[in-house]
Amino acid sequence: MPDSEYREIRKLDLFAQMADDNFTSLMRGAYVQNFPAQIELITEGEPSDFLHIVVSGSVDLFSSWNGRETSMATVRPISTFILGATIKEAPYLMSARTLEKSRIALIPSQDVRAIFDADGNFARAIVTELAQCYRSVIKAQKDLKLRTSLERLANYLLRQQRHAGGGAAFELDFEKRRLASVLGMTPENLSRAFKGLQPYGVSVTGTRISIDNQADLERFAKPNPLIDDFST
Amino acid sequence: MPDSEYREIRKLDLFAQMADDNFTSLMRGAYVQNFPAQIELITEGEPSDFLHIVVSGSVDLFSSWNGRETSMATVRPISTFILGATIKEAPYLMSARTLEKSRIALIPSQDVRAIFDADGNFARAIVTELAQCYRSVIKAQKDLKLRTSLERLANYLLRQQRHAGGGAAFELDFEKRRLASVLGMTPENLSRAFKGLQPYGVSVTGTRISIDNQADLERFAKPNPLIDDFST
DNA sequence: CCGACCGGTTGACATATATCAATTGATTCG
DNA sequence: CGAATCAATTGATATATGTCAACCGGTCGG
Secondary structure (H helix, E strand, O other): OOHHHHHHHHHOHHHHOOOHHHHHHHHHOOEEEEEOOOOEEEOOOOOOOEEEEEEEOOEEEEEEEOOEEEEEEEEOOOEEEOHHHHHHOOOOOOEEEEOOOEEEEEEEHHHHHHHHHHOHHHHHHHHHHHHHHHHHHHHHHHHHHHOOHHHHHHHHHHHHHHHOOOOOEEEOOOOHHHHHHHOOOOHHHHHHHHHHHHHHOEEEEOOEEEEOOHHHHHHHHOOOHHHHOOOO | OOHHHHHHHHHOHHHHOOOHHHHHHHHHOOEEEEEOOOOEEEOOOOOOOEEEEEEEOOEEEEEEEOOEEEEEEEEOOOEEEOHHHHHHOOOOOOEEEEOOOEEEEEEEHHHHHHHHHHOHHHHHHHHHHHHHHHHHHHHHHHHHHHOOHHHHHHHHHHHHHHHOOOOOEEEOOOOHHHHHHHOOOOHHHHHHHHHHHHHHOEEEEOOEEEEOOHHHHHHHHOOOHHHHOOOO
16 A cells, blocks of 8 residues: 555544554555446445445445435545444445445454454544534434425535635536435436526536525525535 | 432443442432422523433423424433433433422533543443434434334334334323324324324224234334344 | 537436324323 | 313315426537
8 A cells, every 4th residue: 555545544633643553553454446437346235344445436335225325425535434344343325336446454353343342532533523423414314304305406516616625606416316415305306406596596517506695595594504514 | 318219220221330439429419309290390501500310200302493392202210311411511402391399410521521531441431322312313313314204103113112012902101192292293194194004903092002923013114123123 | 620428417106205184092180 | 971182084175296298508520
């Protein structure tokens, strides 16, 4: 593993505070691999042998049932995924596929569990990370149960805008079809939802979004930190 | 706190393996209180000062936005709730109210965090519990995004049946209006959904459910451990 | 350059779900 | 008991969302 990557991973909240020795031994067992786009990295139901870290590129977490499929989340550098399965030593609940050419680090789950016992700082970091993931899903659940698809889109745009720096115009970082799936609707409906937000000053050209009337959109979207603020 | 309760709480996965001293000091700071039905114990957005444990009775976790409200989960003895907020030292994401007369233990969040650092077994238990909660919400999310309301009800009935011992007839443990909210539908629709399951051999009398054709219902519901199995 | 392909869009339509209003049936309480 | 609630149900209707088919416009490879 190149030194720059090693240091990037080290800087992750999950690893930043742990003892050098422990980090080194965790990394000794790790693989880092390049994958092309559209490769299925893990499949739901399989045993969770590795904790995954997206070093570059991006990964879609999705799930299927009875011939249907839905995107649950997108993982971007640098963060981990399937921490829950690793900790519980349980099967993956979601599948993962690369969205683009991606570099992924794989750390054997048993090493993670072993070092958890040996390193208090690492243990605390894992708990914090897990609690973060847990709370994120609850927020997503609230978004889904309490809002219509139009409201979900409006709030997504406000979040994305903020994430992109807060300017009136910004880029979607998803393909629209995947955005539709993440928001729990069909691509056709997403298209109509964008139209439905025009009266609130939203205009769309390809992947470029422009929010022409911030106050109006916010009045409609009613963003709420207990649903939309990712950081708490 | 009566000795029997003390021992009950001690037996919880979360506390079973920790050192006696640590458990004792955790309990020393704890309150146990009786609440009547329909009391709001916590309100979303407030700081998470206490980890809560339902000793007896039952508690509804719910959430509101823009005048709408939805049930997220029901907590029954003996288990904890809002562990995520306690760990993150972050505001509650859900409100909680007693569904019936209930006995609740309250452990100061800062004590939980302090003992986490001091007791490796407790730390490991917290991580396991958190991972469990996390995975449960993901399952709920999949249930919601991948299934129609009829399918959600069918699978709920199968889960409930199993939980009640597996016999053809069993009792709902919710009021129907709350079940509707948990399943993400209106009470009216739940009523129609029960009708919609009649062709698959489901009959309903008040809160009593009878599954007359197990195979038929399962063929329709297509239960899947990665969504419906609570234990993994 | 052309044609195949693919994502996105649009319109027509079907289905699922919510809403509103009214009724029923059980339970509580004076 | 009888009035008042309240959950549950039902029917009529409205709205939201999904499905299907057609079309558009870019991109890519021969």
